[in-house]
Amino acid sequence: MSSSPSSHSASLSTPQALWRLAPFVKPVVWRFAGGAASALAAAIIALMIPIVLEQILRGPIESGEISLIVLGAVAVLALGLGEAVMVWLRRWFILKPSTEVEYQMRTQLYSRLQALPVAFHDRWQSGQLLSRMMQDIGLIRRWLAFGLILLVVNILTILIGSVLLFRWHWLLGVIFLITGIPMWIRGYLFEKRYGVLTRRSQDQTGDLATSVEESVHGIRVLKAFGRGKHALTRFSGQAETLRETEMSKARSVGALWFFLDLMPQIAFGVSLMSGIWLISQGSIDAAQLFAFFAMATVLRWPIESIGFLFSFMLDARTATDRVFDIFSETNSITDPENPVQIGEPRGELVFENTHFRYQDAGSAERDLLDGIDLVLRPGETMALVGLTGSGKTTLTTLPARLYDVTGGRVLLDGVDVRDLSLVELRRHIAMAFEDATLFSASVRENVLLGRAELDIHSAEGERVLREALGVAQAGFVDELPEGVETVIGEEGLSLSGGQRQRLALARAVAAAPKVLVLDDPLSALDVDTEALVEEALRHVLAETTALIVAHRPSTVALADRVALLERGRITAVGTHSELLRSSSHYRHVISSLEAEEAVRTGAIPVIDLQTDTQNDTRTDTRTEEEEVQA
Structure with missing residues (x-):
């Protein structure tokens, strides 16, 4: 700056x-x-x-x-x-x-x-x-x-x-x-x-x-x-x-x-x-x-x-x-003069002709999000997939108003999120990021950060804490020197990447939101732990609307439906099987995810990933050209 x-x-x-x-x-x-x-x-x-x-x-x-x-x-x-x-x-x-x-x-x-x-x-x-x-x-x-x-x-x-x-x-x-x-x-x-x-x-x-x-x-x-x-x-x-x-x-x-x-x-x-x-x-x-x-x-x-x-x-x-x-800095994200009360939220999340561009973007550049239309039904789990740079992470920041849309609307139960007070909005929507940030506080304080109304040392606080840690498969905290009272240090750097991600996921789950937004929160987990976390998440997500940015095929498997994001627009929505049949670009994205997953698990060497991805790209291009000609 x-x-x-x-x-x-x-x-x-x-x-x-x-x-x-x-x-x-x-x-x-x-x-x-x-x-x-x-x-x-x-x-x-x-x-x-x-x-x-x-x-x-x-x-x-x-x-x-x-x-x-x-x-x-x-x-x-x-x-x-x-x-x-x-x-x-x-x-x-x-x-x-x-x-x-x-x-x-x-x-x-x-x-x-x-x-x-x-x-x-x-x-x-x-x-x-x-x-x-x-x-x-x-x-x-x-x-x-x-x-x-x-x-x-x-x-x-x-x-x-x-x-x-x-x-x-x-x-x-x-x-x-x-x-x-x-x-x-x-x-x-x-x-x-x-x-x-x-x-x-x-x-x-x-x-x-x-x-x-x-x-x-x-x-x-x-x-x-x-x-x-x-x-x-x-x-x-x-x-x-x-x-x-x-x-x-x-x-x-x-x-x-x-x-x-x-x-x-x-x-x-x-x-x-x-x-x-x-x-x-x-x-x-x-x-x-x-x-x-x-x-x-x-x-x-x-x-x-x-x-x-x-x-x-x-x-x-x-x-x-x-x-x-x-x-003197202008705060563009504030409470409305007359906030709307939702009451008992259902968890319907709608992106309606949503546009977004960063403030420093040139006028000649297109919007990063260029007219998103997407509906997440109450209790539905939606996976969001797309190539790097398609705008997935940016899209996840809009429901909780970390950024405000520059065009269109984001609706929660039919109410524009800008018409809700920030306190109420962020009580209904919780997030977990790929880059898990923890604070220099105890495990208990970090996990229950989103439950301000709760006495974290009460019996109810202990119950919520244990349930959240169980979903995130974060039982390792009991092996820390002082258990859940252990102060984990600045940004949690004394923990491994996977441990930080599990605590960040537990924090999002403990907030008990109606809408849960997850930006690839399992990227640092090993395959076995990831499988256990995904199984536990299925129960949590049964009554929670979830938008999950997927960078792995296994994450896509958690979803009821999948949304394909391409150059700032949703180009296809459907089940995994439907999109595999109907969208060549989706097949290309999934094949890329599978190849990256294979390299991560050691199934194929990096050189094969590069060759396979190039082949997939050429095949995908031919298929799209044939469809255009048809």
Whole structure:
């Protein structure tokens, strides 16, 4: 996917972009206000100290009265302690609310990711999503707790302190203000370059996270093919690119810091010469000049911090843009305004002139599914067969609305699936995929994932669990270290492919759907286990409508009828025997499945498969040509 900012985010100014955080901050805004007030109070107390020092120099020190000097020292100490208390209060006010904002943003972003359609996840890299979820939201929290408050307070401190500088002499105040103008100009120019660099850096961090995740998940493949060094080279290149971007950021910040540090030094030097001249003219005295420089020293940290806080703000703005790139994504698969209730479902599934194409498909390309008409009667098992690329897997994603049709309808008991709430629809339709995905949880939690209303540790939960495991022939779970309570690890990679598929099938069966969609869920099973699972499935499917993508002749044998999918269209529907007699393309597909099955079981070598398939193709072509001529 493109990691460039959305056009809407790019068109916003920095304050407008950051204002989007307001709904998250609003519930705890009073705590942030308390933190800001405490920080401002600390700054004002610090600004009072030079004024008190001026009075001490003019009074107690000139008079030499020890008691007054001690009293002045106590006053300065009290101001210092007051400043420290205000700094502590600032931290106390903002610590908890900043973490609450982080929690709310993270949970809402996760909820948004769960709600967005599969098409969104097809486009986005997982590492990009992970970096937004963890790194960007964490950066926003730190900016709200530290950067925002200090930026506002330090700017106010500079403004108040600059006004106070005029208290001693207008010329000294003017000098200080004039030397500050270039800093604001430099800061404006800095925003333009640094904003681009920080977006690039955070996107590259997401790409790097994606590479790490892919390497960890694909470690078996990398090791099996001896491609560890290749992966390291690719990763090193990405890491070097990120390092160069970070160096560019550091150079930009360093140049700004140099400028922000240089200008106060120039201001101090010019002010010192001017102050000495003013003393010689009798316009001010030494106590006033001392107080002026004490005030300028207090203002030095706020001035120098502006560069860091400004870059921090731009980092937070970029992080906000990246997070809201997800929040602003349009969710095309949502609940209807007035959902229809089916009541007691019968399980009739109908594809009515169904069309589908992916969003990135060119306008000149034909639809992947190009007018599907298919009726599955209640309780019927329908096998779906076709050559690779005919659209079988895509068709199975439409009933549960993993994708929405781009034309036509899919009906469940006569109701368009788009008129049902997603919760109800997915309660009636369950799926099992060829690529079985399990979660880092116990066997029990994985299998009973689709039964949210069920107490999985109850007697009923145990009964459903055991029935589902029995259908899937997944008795191996009792041999695991903790039985069904064993945590099977991330994506179930500690299990074999066949074991993962059996647990995924058990999960679909345990959901007790009225319609069961199976995308070749038995491909990793051995012949004997497959036979046992198919026998058990016959009983389950007796009262369940099932659409099964068949990649094996044995799977076709489970079906009451077979639908032949060819170039995005259903070209024939009937029993296995009927289609063998009437469809040459079906015979070709079945012969291909039989040849692949023979190779899988070792009945014939691969070279024979290639020869037989080519012969079947030529025979099939001749037959079709003869039928056309006839």
